[in-house]
Amino acid sequence: MKFDLKKWIRTGSLKSPWVLHFDCGSCNGCDIETLACLTPVHDVERFGIINVGNPKHADVLLVSGTVNHRNKVVLKNLYDQMAHPKAVIALGACGLNGGIFHDAYNVVGGVDKVIPVDVYVPGCPPKPEAIIDAVVVALGKLKGMLENEDAPGAGEKQADAERDKAANA
Amino acid sequence: MIVKLFFGIVGLAIAPFLGGLISGLDRRITARMQSRFGPPVLQPFYDVLKLLGKTPSAVNAWLILCSYFALMSSAFAVFLFFYQADLLLIFFVMTVGAVFQVMGALSVNSPFSQTGAQRELLQMLAYEPLLIIVFIGIALKTGSFSIESVYAQESPLLYSMPLLFIALGVALTIKLRKSPFDISASHHGHQEIVRGVLTEYTGPQLAMLEIAHWLDVVLILGLCSLFWATSWVGMLILIVITYFVEMLIDNITARLTWKWMLERVLLPSMVLCILNLLWLYALK
Numbered sequence: 152m153k154f155d156l157k158k159w160i161r162t163g164s165l166k167s168p169w170v171l172h173f174d175c176g177s178c179n180g181c182d183i184e185t186l187a188c189l190t191p192v193h194d195v196e197r198f199g200i201i202n203v204g205n206p207k208h209a210d211v212l213l214v215s216g217t218v219n220h221r222n223k224v225v226l227k228n229l230y231d232q233m234a235h236p237k238a239v240i241a242l243g244a245c246g247l248n249g250g251i252f253h254d255a256y257n258v259v260g261g262v263d264k265v266i267p268v269d270v271y272v273p274g275c276p277p278k279p280e281a282i283i284d285a286v287v288v289a290l291g292k293l294k295g296m297l298e299n300e301d302a303p304g305a306g307e308k309q310a311d312a313e314r315d316k317a318a319n320a
Numbered sequence: 321m322i323v324k325l326f327f328g329i330v331g332l333a334i335a336p337f338l339g340g341l342i343s344g345l346d347r348r349i350t351a352r353m354q355s356r357f358g359p360p361v362l363q364p365f366y367d368v369l370k371l372l373g374k375t376p377s378a379v380n381a382w383l384i385l386c387s388y389f390a391l392m393s394s395a396f397a398v399f400l401f402f403y404q405a406d407l408l409l410i411f412f413v414m415t416v417g418a419v420f421q422v423m424g425a426l427s428v429n430s431p432f433s434q435t436g437a438q439r440e441l442l443q444m445l446a447y448e449p450l451l452i453i454v455f456i457g458i459a460l461k462t463g464s465f466s467i468e469s470v471y472a473q474e475s476p477l478l479y480s481m482p483l484l485f486i487a488l489g490v491a492l493t494i495k496l497r498k499s500p501f502d503i504s505a506s507h508h509g510h511q512e513i514v515r516g517v518l519t520e521y522t523g524p525q526l527a528m529l530e531i532a533h534w535l536d537v538v539l540i541l542g543l544c545s546l547f548w549a550t551s552w553v554g555m556l557i558l559i560v561i562t563y564f565v566e567m568l569i570d571n572i573t574a575r576l577t578w579k580w581m582l583e584r585v586l587l588p589s590m591v592l593c594i595l596n597l598l599w600l601y602a603l604k
Contacts, residue, residue, distance in 0.1 A: 163369025166360075194356040196347075199363050205514040207377070207522040210370070234523050235375040 161297050164210070164236065165290050167199040171209035171233070175226055175262065177216025180276035181243040185213060187279045195283060206232040211289055212266075213282075215242040217252045218259040230266040236296055238289040241268045242282065244275045324403050331402025332395060339534025340364045342541070346567060353571045368530050374523030379428055386424030387525040387532075393417030394532040394539070401542050404467040407455045411448075414539065417532060418444055425517045436516020440504035442578045446586045447491040451543075453593040454491070457484045458546070460600045470546045476554065478547040480603065483596035485547050487589045489562060492540050494581070498570040501585075503578055 174182050188195045189202055203209050206229045218226060230239065241262040244250035248261040262268050269292050272285045344361040351358025360366075378384050397414040400406075418440070425437035455465060461480055462469040470477065478485055494501040506512040513519075521529055544562050548554040 157373075160369050160373035163366040163371075164373055166366040167363065167370045191354065191356045194351070194358075196351060196359050197357045199359050199366055203515075204512070205519055207520070208515065208518075208526065210374075234377045236373075 161294070164297060165294055167201075168210045168238075168286060168290055168293075169201045169203045169208055170211045170213050170286065171203055171206050171229065172213045173215075173226065173229055175214050175216040175218055175222055175246070177243065177245060181215035181246070184276045184279050185215065185242065185282055188282055193279050193283065195286075198283075198286075200283075200286060206230075207234065209233050210237055210293075211286060212237065212239045213242060213286075214239065214262045215246050217245040217249045217255075218262055218265050219257045220259060221257075223259050223265045226262070226265050236293055238269045238293050239266055240270045240272060240282075240285045240289055242272050242285075243277055244273065247271050247273060250275065328399045328403030332399045335395075335398045335402075335535055335538040336531055339531075339536075339538045340368070342537055342563070343534060346563075349564075349567055350571060353567070364530070364534070368527045371527035371530070372524050376524055377522050378525055379520060382427035383424045383520055383525055386420045386427070387521060387528040389420040390417040390424075391528045391532045391535075393420065394535040398535045398539050398542075401467065401539055404471070407458060407465045407467060410539070411451055411455060414536070415444070415448065417536075421517065421529060421532075425520065428520045430519055432514045432516060433519040435513055436504050436519060439578055440517045442582070443494050443497070443501065443504050446501075446581055447494040449586070450487045450491040450589055450593065453590070453597065454481075454484050454488045454543075457481050457593070457597055457600060460597065460604070467546065470549050473549060476548045476550050478558070480600060481547070481596050483592040483599075485544075487593045487596075488544060488547075489565070490585060490589045492544065492562070493566055493569060494585075495540055496537060496566065498566055500569075500573040500576040501581055502570075502575045503581065506575070 172182070172185055186202075187193060188200075195202075206212070210233070212230060212233060214226065230237075239262070241247055245252060246262050249255075249258050252258045253260060259265065270285045270289045272281050274281060277285075341361065343364040344359070347363060348358040348361055376384075393413050393416045397410050397417070400410045400413060422437045422440050422444075425433045425440070428434075458470060458477065458481075459465045461477060462473060497505050497507055499507075503516075505516045505518050506514075518526060518529065541559050541563065545555040545559050548558040
């Protein structure tokens, strides 16, 4: 058996997603459901998920609510401070496309108008089960990204970089 | 000499795994105390492996240097412990690591990092005198600062220095950053000062500090084990009981302020220490 540190790191990455939860102008409905995941009923820590407050330690960015012209800078900033590999989850009807606020004068729209989103969770608000499921789906995407990293001509890392570039433009 | 060197190297090789396992068990038992299921016992290893694989994004070179020094000095302190070296030397080596960690946190402008660093200094101010006095007590009893002389004792140190053991327990709680002394890194409430002293350490640097923390846990539990150095079983039981009490305290108390720590904890512990020292002196 060969000692393969990369494989171990990949295992670790999939078993310890630290989530940064950002309320981007949400009504708190989605936020309450997110925090419900941490309670003894759902207990996301059993999957190694920790709700961290620091983008520099986070792996998954969980955004709830519409993006407006005030906080789009903050959202972008948080995304940029997270180290690779990372994933973004947009939460609730507002996070998807602005929801009932979509045509308000101050609203930019969904989260994907500012940063690239990996998983969309519909609902107003989504159930805690759906949020946990979203993190699992995001991990699947992350896994694909990590596995393709050292394959020849792998697109994911490059695509990731391009995505970032597009987001910066 | 060769045997001691062997012990030192083997101890240093085992310590990170032991520390990680203790940390995993801690998280699991803590979860059970809160009627949650809790993460796998190997969770701390997954966390550290993941952090090692993250893209490095330290904001300056100091952070990287300081995390290396913190890890090295923790590792060296653990080596010295298993090498059965001088207690004072172990103490100074351990302190160097803690100081470097604070220096790294102070080298950036983040207010959270700065606050955390100041609070970490206050925590050091609280646990270091306690540790030193415990070592002085050991020296008074055994006549030497060397760990070897502790193992040469015929009856457990706990009989003659129970109050000093309580003080060491307090120092352990502060050093482990367990509630109510979780003031520099807010371990349970990640949001409060966004991990304080650890805010600016990211990816591989954070992983190194995590490993250094495991080593510190092993070292301090090792120091506790010196109080029942006459038998392996007694040593193990003492460590298990001590750590379980630590977890219990961690779960039943809220975080308190640094002022409370200095006034209500450091001062009474010092009184306990001095009473015990006087008693040891009278017995002589």
